[in-house]
Amino acid sequence: MELLQRFLKGDKPAIARVITKIENGTDPKLLEEIFPHTGNAYFIGITGPPGAGKSSLVNAIVPKLLENNKKVGIIAVDPTSPFSGGALLGDRIRMNDLALNENVFIRSMATRGSLGGLASKTKDIALVLDAAGFDYVLIETVGVGQIELDIAQVCDTTVVVLVPESGDAIQAMKAGILEVADILVVNKGDRSGADRLILEMKFAFELRDEKINWQIPILKTVAIENQGIEKLASTVKFHKEYLERSGEIEIERKNKLVLRVNELIEEKIKTHLHNYIIDQKQLKKMIDKAYERKITPHYITDEIVKKMFLKKEV
Ligand SMILES: Nc1nc2c(ncn2[C@@H]2O[C@H](COP(=O)(O)OP(=O)(O)O)[C@@H](O)[C@H]2O)c(=O)[nH]1
Ligand SMILES: [Mg+2]
Structure with a gap:
């Protein structure tokens, strides 16, 4: 069978090959061929500082998203460790169980050194997973600057993850967070300072008047103990319904296409x-x-x- 046919049927090796081709830019026509099959997946971004528990949250939330026979594609982007690749390895090990699930596909975007073009490649790969028939595409990115803002550009729902010990990082990130977050998660809720951070964030969000129709929910989770995950999953779904109901999804997606162009x-x-x-x-x-x-x-x-x-x- 043709690669494209196998790909469209959701065959994992075929998906992996298409991704590699897109990544390497070896087949310029390929994206054109798959593009008509995109537009059906719902894109969820998970971003936040290194070690905040993003991968742990992905692990915990995916089973909830798989309910009702849905398929989930995951892209893990971690540009922070070009030398050790440690974070990625950790992710792989923990995401192993998920990877075995036939309705889950995981792709790590390893960047050895160069950051250039990473966000752009990630967006194309998200499209690949969309075309391959995944209902949800989760993109985990480390909040280290421009890149997470960039990737939020293609996500329908962006979840920003913070932890009590983020401290100064939060101050620095606040402006960016206010721009991209649809849902805010304070993870490591088992640590002291979580409630205080929630209060701080509530205060910060009260001061702004954008996105006025969507009140950004601030949720507390303990990813490693599966606490607050049900609520997070239902909040993501609620945001999706909100966008669809209000018609905002069309406006947002068109805006995103403009930005992409x-x-x-x-x-x-x-x-x-x-x-x-x-x-x-x-x-x-x-x-x-x-x-x-x-x-x-x-x-x-x-x-x-x-x-x-x-x-x-x-
Ligand atoms: N105490 C505590 N530790 C957590 C929690 N969530 C994740 N961790 C731990 O924090 C570390 C970093 O988690 P990881 O998911 O890799 O973070 P990422 O870099 O944001 O993807 C790991 O050792 C996790 O086990 C939590 O809710 N509470
Ligand atoms: Mg991670």
Whole structure:
């Protein structure tokens, strides 16, 4: 059977092969072929600082999402440990039980060093899982900056996980969190300071007036003891129903497509620029002139960009 046919039937080895091809960019037509089969999965992002218990929460919540014969795809993105890969290994071991379930597929996005393009690749792989027939696609990302905001861009529901000991990190993350969180989870509720953090977060959320129709729920969990998981799962489902009922899901998904297109345009321009546009010899000549203060860097930029738009093929 053709790879694509096996893939669309949900055959795991076929899914893995399609993902690899997309990841390596070896088959540019492939995404086009699978795209018509996407749009059915519900994307859930789980983000937060390293060690907050995101993987533990994923482990705990997946069985709830599998109820009623649903299928769940998981993407674990951890760019924080390029050397040891320790976190990923840990995730793999703990997620082993899940991986054996025929309705679950897990993919770790290992990044050895380079962060560039990771979020973008992850989004395409989420589409692959969508096309493969998973009802839910869970994306676990470590909240270390731009990347989690980036991935939240494709998620219908973003769950931000905090822990009592996050301390200063919380302050730093607050602005970002306020932007992306649909649901806030305070995990490690068995540790002291959990209730205080919940109060703090409630206060922080009261101060804002965006997303006014959706009051961001703040939940307490103890992932390793399965506490609060039922409530978390039902809150995710409730958010899904809310988006569907209000029609917001269509608006949000269209907004997300706009953001995605903008992002891809930027990516394309960047590669194009580096690969073809800049004639290094000519650039060197212009730099010499700029060094002599005969032309400005702005002038050089304009010249290069003008050329870029004259070229038709990308
Ligand atoms: N005490 C306590 N420990 C937890 C809880 N959830 C996770 N952990 C532990 O915290 C550590 C990091 O968990 P992990 O799920 O890998 O965090 P991640 O880096 O956010 O994916 C592990 O040793 C977990 O066993 C919790 O609710 N309470
Ligand atoms: Mg993890």
